[in-house]
Amino acid sequence: MNRPVAVVGAGSLGLGTAWHLASLGHPVTIYDPRLTQRVSRTRSSTELNGTTASLGVLMGHVFRRSSGRGWRLRKRSMELWPLWINRLQRFVPELALQTPLLQVAGDEATGIRLNGLASQRQQLGLKSLSPAELDAIWPRAEHGGLRSEQDGRVDPLKLQQSLRRALEEHQVTQVAEPVDTLERHRSGWRVVRTGGQRDDFAAVVICAALASSALLAPLDHDRPMTPVLGQALRLELKEAPINWQQWPAVLVDQGVNLIPDGPNQLLLGATVEPGSEAAEDPLALMRSLHGKAPDWLKSATVVEHWSGLRARPVERPAPLLEQLEPGLLLASGHYRNGVLLLPASAEWIAAELNHNLPITGA
Missing domain, CATH: 3.50.50.60 (FAD/NAD(P)-binding domain)
Structure with missing residues (x-):
């Protein structure tokens, strides 16, 4: 021992x-x-x-770098997560590795970068998507996006x-x-x-x-280390022209994570502001996706709001x-x-x- x-x-x-x-x-x-x-x-x-x-x-395989410690840690963790989930499921059977993750390109330059990642990492399950392929899920994706079959979410x-x-x-x-x-x-x-x-x-x-x-x-x-605040919302959708069956486990747009969580329920969250106090302006920007949220998201009702601090090295x-x-x-x-x-x-x-x-x- x-x-x-x-x-x-x-x-x-x-x-x-x-x-x-x-x-x-x-x-x-x-x-x-x-x-x-x-x-x-x-x-x-x-x-x-x-x-x-x-x-x-x-967000492991969609990491923009292809070398260095950050990439090695992400790649290794994504190799280990299925093994960890398999061992831990006997304690909580509902625990799962929820996939895939879809990252939306916010501009043309980002779209080009994501296309490059997809071509470099096909063996890791990355695929570029055109605006037409995203239209049924996210019509506002004018510059396409990137689908990662192995990235996604673990319920914390x-x-x-x-x-x-x-x-x-x-x-x-x-x-x-x-x-x-x-x-x-x-x-x-x-x-x-x-x-x-x-x-x-x-x-x-x-x-x-x-x-x-x-x-x-x-x-x-x-x-x-300095505190950085993350905020999250649980929304109830009044108008939901979305079939969650078509959605990925996580959709990322402008640094905001959108996660389907049951019928007419959506989690929305981001780590968006320095300091330890929640502010309304960053929350409002997240809520509106910087003014680009679809109507069905704008009309949703907030049923839960929480925040937490992350430690960022100085x-x-x-x-x-x-x-x-x-x-x-x-x-x-x-x-x-x-x-x-x-x-x-x-x-x-x-x-x-x-x-x-x-x-x-x-």
Whole structure:
């Protein structure tokens, strides 16, 4: 058996990392005060973690770059997601990888770029669509679009529910108490809870989003992050000349995600504004698709509204995946792609720990 590991933070990344490490034989303890709370959006928006507030959109293969760390992480995660879903479905059978994703070109230059991606990545399931091919779904797509058969969405609520149940099966210790500080202790690390209790580990993985910076600062690691707000709406359509059977799992237009979610129901969301306070103007722009929304969308009724904060690294590329010291790993600042990059991030963390931690048993 491997040496004990602490995971700080229980959004999708923390939960998934704890589950992945436990499945590899690490004794794992996860810390987050929200662990006693039910996974839902019934609480006020200020209490939602980034995963709960997200829509779980996976834009992996439609990433514009074809090299670099960002592309490698996306490509690897899209390879791993079907395997993760297959393993997690026995805890929540409704959990699924919902595909495909359709990205609409907003202008001619974007249309040309998307056509280029489609020609380069046919083997990954990308196909360019003409305006005529999109007319039945999105008549305003004057410059065509890109269909990705493997990109799409994972329901973030069902994902967290399944991961929590998976942690119970692997006997992961769940501590619903905030972590106050981290201390270097002998050859490992000490987690000091807000209540004063001290727990010792061989390694600590910080998956605490915006709270990560405060934990690292006393250790002389400067990793500032800034909040970026995402907003989402559930709409009930009064006039719906749309057959959802023809729709993709996700349609992306001008950075706004439109997701069919049952009869006459549509989710609409985007990460659109800096700061931590929701504002009306960005929400109105999202709601109107910058003035280009079809009439049936304009006439829809808002039945639910929520928002949540994403952590964006300052002057560093997202995400922050670093071993800062032996046994101290940072996996945070995923910005818009926390759910998307979860499998590859967890795999990276496990590889770092397996490389750096001595084994104490067979």
